[in-house]
Amino acid sequence: MTGQPSILAANFPPSVDEFFPPSLAPWGGSNPWFTRITLMLWLATAAIIIFFLVAYRNPKMVPSKVQWIAESIYGFGRNGIATEMIGHEGLRFASYLTTLFVFILANNFFAILPFFQISPNSHYAFPLVLAVLSWILFNYIGIRKHGFFGYLKNALVPPAPWYILPLLIPIEFLSTFLIRPFSLSVRLFANMFAGHMLLLVFTLGGFAMISANLGFIPFSIVSWLLTIAITFLEFLVIILQAYVFTVLTASYVQGALAEEH
Amino acid sequence: MLLAAVNGSTAIIGYGLAAIGPGIGVGLVFSAYIQSTARQPESSRLTLPYVWIGFAVVEALALFGIAFGFIWAK
Amino acid sequence: MTGHSPSEPPRDENDRVPSTNQGMTALSYLIAGIAVWGFIGWLVDRWLGTGGIAAGIGAVLGAAGGVYLIVRRLGA
Numbered sequence: 001m002t003g004q005p006s007i008l009a010a011n012f013p014p015s016v017d018e019f020f021p022p023s024l025a026p027w028g029g030s031n032p033w034f035t036r037i038t039l040m041l042w043l044a045t046a047a048i049i050i051f052f053l054v055a056y057r058n059p060k061m062v063p064s065k066v067q068w069i070a071e072s073i074y075g076f077g078r079n080g081i082a083t084e085m086i087g088h089e090g091l092r093f094a095s096y097l098t099t100l101f102v103f104i105l106a107n108n109f110f111a112i113l114p115f116f117q118i119s120p121n122s123h124y125a126f127p128l129v130l131a132v133l134s135w136i137l138f139n140y141i142g143i144r145k146h147g148f149f150g151y152l153k154n155a156l157v158p159p160a161p162w163y164i165l166p167l168l169i170p171i172e173f174l175s176t177f178l179i180r181p182f183s184l185s186v187r188l189f190a191n192m193f194a195g196h197m198l199l200l201v202f203t204l205g206g207f208a209m210i211s212a213n214l215g216f217i218p219f220s221i222v223s224w225l226l227t228i229a230i231t232f233l234e235f236l237v238i239i240l241q242a243y244v245f246t247v248l249t250a251s252y253v254q255g256a257l258a259e260e261h
Numbered sequence: 262m263l264l265a266a267v268n269g270s271t272a273i274i275g276y277g278l279a280a281i282g283p284g285i286g287v288g289l290v291f292s293a294y295i296q297s298t299a300r301q302p303e304s305s306r307l308t309l310p311y312v313w314i315g316f317a318v319v320e321a322l323a324l325f326g327i328a329f330g331f332i333w334a335k
Numbered sequence: 336m337t338g339h340s341p342s343e344p345p346r347d348e349n350d351r352v353p354s355t356n357q358g359m360t361a362l363s364y365l366i367a368g369i370a371v372w373g374f375i376g377w378l379v380d381r382w383l384g385t386g387g388i389a390a391g392i393g394a395v396l397g398a399a400g401g402v403y404l405i406v407r408r409l410g411a
Contacts, residue, residue, distance in 0.1 A: 158404055158407050158408060159407055160403070160404075160407060164400075164403065167372075167396065167400045168400050168403065168404055170371045170372070170375075171364060171367045171368045171371055171372075171397065171400050171401055171404060172367075172404065174367035174370065174371050175360075175363045175364050175367035178367075179363045179366065179367055180363070183359065183363065244355065247356075248356065248359070251356045309357075310409055310410045311410075313357055313358070313361045313405055313409040313410070314402075314405060314406050314409070314410055316358075316361060317361050317364070317365055317401065317402045317405040317406075318402055320361075320362070320365055321365055321369075321398040321401070321402060324365055324366065324369050324398065325369070325394060325395070325398065328369050328373055328394050329391060329394070332373065332377065332387055332390045332391065332394070333387045333391070
């Protein structure tokens with residue numbers, strides 16, 4: 001064996017093309033819409049729906065195991081996120097926030113699942129839509145509570161003397177209405193993108209080193225051990241990013257509901 | 262005669278030098294907060310607003326470094 | 336976890352030290368300030384034809400505005 005390259009079909013170093021897998025179906029042409037990513041999205045949605053439906057098929061006062069797990073997840077979303085951040089009115093949002101948390105977690109989890117190993121959230125479109133949904137939510141809640149001009153006054157006018165206000169209002173506008181959804185989406189996207197890229201670099205680097213020179217096999221083994229370590233780190237990052245997204249959405253809703261300072 | 266020359270982007274060298282100060286500064290702010298909380302945990306809530314004020318003033322200089330690197334680059 | 340009721344009164348966000356919410360707010364005010372007023376300064380630059388100084392003044396003003404907002408909203 002002369003250490004031939006292309007043990008894998010992928011090149012090293014990994015490029016952005018890794019994030020655009022080929023179409024799984026004969027249709028789509030040059031812009032395939034049904035790829036592994038779409039399949040993973042559908043699988044995640046189906047898994048969540050089926051799990052919660054099955055868990056609540058025969059609810060009992062003394063819960064069975066599956067029911068207990070489902071109730072724990074919802075309890076975490078309701079007590080740990082909704083009422084903790086928003087207060088008593090948070091109960092209205094508990095189901096949306098829990099669904100958001102479980103959805104992001106299930107999609108992120110594909111990043112370390114064997115055979116899939118890429119998360120749909122590493123395409124910017126998916127976190128962007130979720131962030132836009134959160135943006136619409138907290139703006140709508142604010143407008144419904146305070147009225148349109150009341151909400152704008154509440155959100156845009158800081159407590160400051162009147163002559164400094166023209167300096168401050170564009171800053172507040174950019175910060176509240178533009179940077180919030182942007183930072184929500186980019187935080188989730190960048191974490192998933194970077195995690196996938198790291199795993200790719202360490203895995204493919206191991207193979208590339210072997211195909212360059214057989215004497216590099218110890219380095220390749222270290223590289224693959226590091227891949228395993230980074231997979232565990234990625235697991236932490238997955239849960240943390242889902243939690244941070246949901247907590248920040250809840251905190252923005254709380255800010256929109258807050259009374260005048 | 263030319264002894265040495267630097268080609269390429271001097272904005273990036275400027276930014277690298279500009280990032281030293283705020284890096285140390287932010288570290289000092291948070292280290293003070295951590296130490297004061299370790300000495301007297303109930304003061305953590307009282308001193309937290311000053312953490313954000315200090316962080317903002319120091320980080321503003323770091324953000325100037327990034328911004329002026331782009332605005333004033335040749 | 337399922338047996339818990341919210342046992343303590345809901346506290347405001349300033350209490351929760353590990354939360355990153357205040358840090359993100361502070362950073363976003365700073366970046367927004369520099370971006371908005373730097374951009375307006377750059378437009379003034381193009382209008383008046385000055386070298387780059389108006390953008391710099393705008394950025395400094397914006398940073399000052401951002402710091403003022405942070406002091407007002409997150410400060411004691």
